[in-house]
Amino acid sequence: MHVADIIERIVSGFEGLVPKSSWGETSLFYNPGKLLPNGVYFCTTKEQNGENDKASDLSREGIFRLSFGLPKATYEELFGSRPKRPIKGGIIDTGHDFAALNKLMPHPIYGWMSWVQVLNPSKSTFESILPLIAEAHSNAVIKFKKKLKIAAPDSPPLAR
Numbered sequence: 001m002h003v004a005d006i007i008e009r010i011v012s013g014f015e016g017l018v019p020k021s022s023w024g025e026t027s028l029f030y031n032p033g034k035l036l037p038n039g040v041y042f043c044t045t046k047e048q049n050g051e052n053d054k055a056s057d058l059s060r061e062g063i064f065r066l067s068f069g070l071p072k073a074t075y076e077e078l079f080g081s082r083p084k085r086p087i088k089g090g091i092i093d094t095g096h097d098f099a100a101l102n103k104l105m106p107h108p109i110y111g112w113m114s115w116v117q118v119l120n121p122s123k124s125t126f127e128s129i130l131p132l133i134a135e136a137h138s139n140a141v142i143k144f145k146k147k148l149k150i151a152a153p154d155s156p157p158l159a160r
Contacts, residue, residue, distance in 0.1 A: 001123055003045045003064050009126075010043060014137045016144075017042065024048035030140035036147055042140040043068040043133065052089045055098040055108035056119055066126075067107050067117040068136040075114035078104070085112040104129055 007026055011017050016032030018039055024047040031039025047064045049057070056065050075082060083092040083106065091098065091108040098108040098117070102125050107115035116132070118125060 001121060001126055003047060006066055006121070006126065007045060010133065013130075014134070016141070017137075030137065030144050032144075036144070040140040040143045040147065041069070042136060053109055055091045056117065057099040058119075060099075063101070063120055065117050065119050066121055067110070067115055068133055069110075069113065069115045069139065070132060070136055071139045072114050074132070074135055075106075075111075075116065078116070079106055079111075082114060083112050104132075 003026070007019060007028070010028060011019060016030050018029045018031045018034065020027050020029065026045050027041060028043040029039035030042045044067050045064055046053075046056075046058060046067070049059050057063065058065060070078075072082065079094070083094050086092050086109060092106060092111040094106050094111060096105040096108075098105065099119070101120045102118065102122050104116055104118050104125070107117045118129065121129065
């Protein structure tokens with residue numbers, strides 16, 4: 001699959017998403033009606049290494065990363081206990097080959113926050129992780145509603 005196809009499929013398949021693109025990265029935020037300044041970071045595609053983000057070796061021709069944040073319980077069902085936060089410029093210690101293609105695994109930097117990644121997912125891999133992406137979206141909806149309530153405590157709850 002191509003990055004544009006993945007972004008289109010996610011944006012068209014899940015409500016309330018706002019894409020923001022810059023520097024070879026497209027981030028998807030849950031922010032229906034743009035009620036919050038940024039919304040809740042939900043999912044991202046990245047096509048190049050960052051200064052402190054080289055473990056996936058995105059400098060390889062045509063390689064990109066799809067990543068998204070899962071609820072803690074789901075992450076732990078898939079991978080066991082979350083790893084410790086890495087030092088700045090470091091990666092988590094899980095024994096995964098973070099440069100492996102088409103394999104769901106913890107995100108090399110943000111795995112400690114329950115984020116996962118797949119490099120260059122095939123169509124079948126993408127289809128197999130769609131339920132996890134849906135769960136990540138549902139988690140973003142919950143976080144959004146909490147943020148919205150904090151931002152405007154006297155407002156009526158957001159209708160789903």
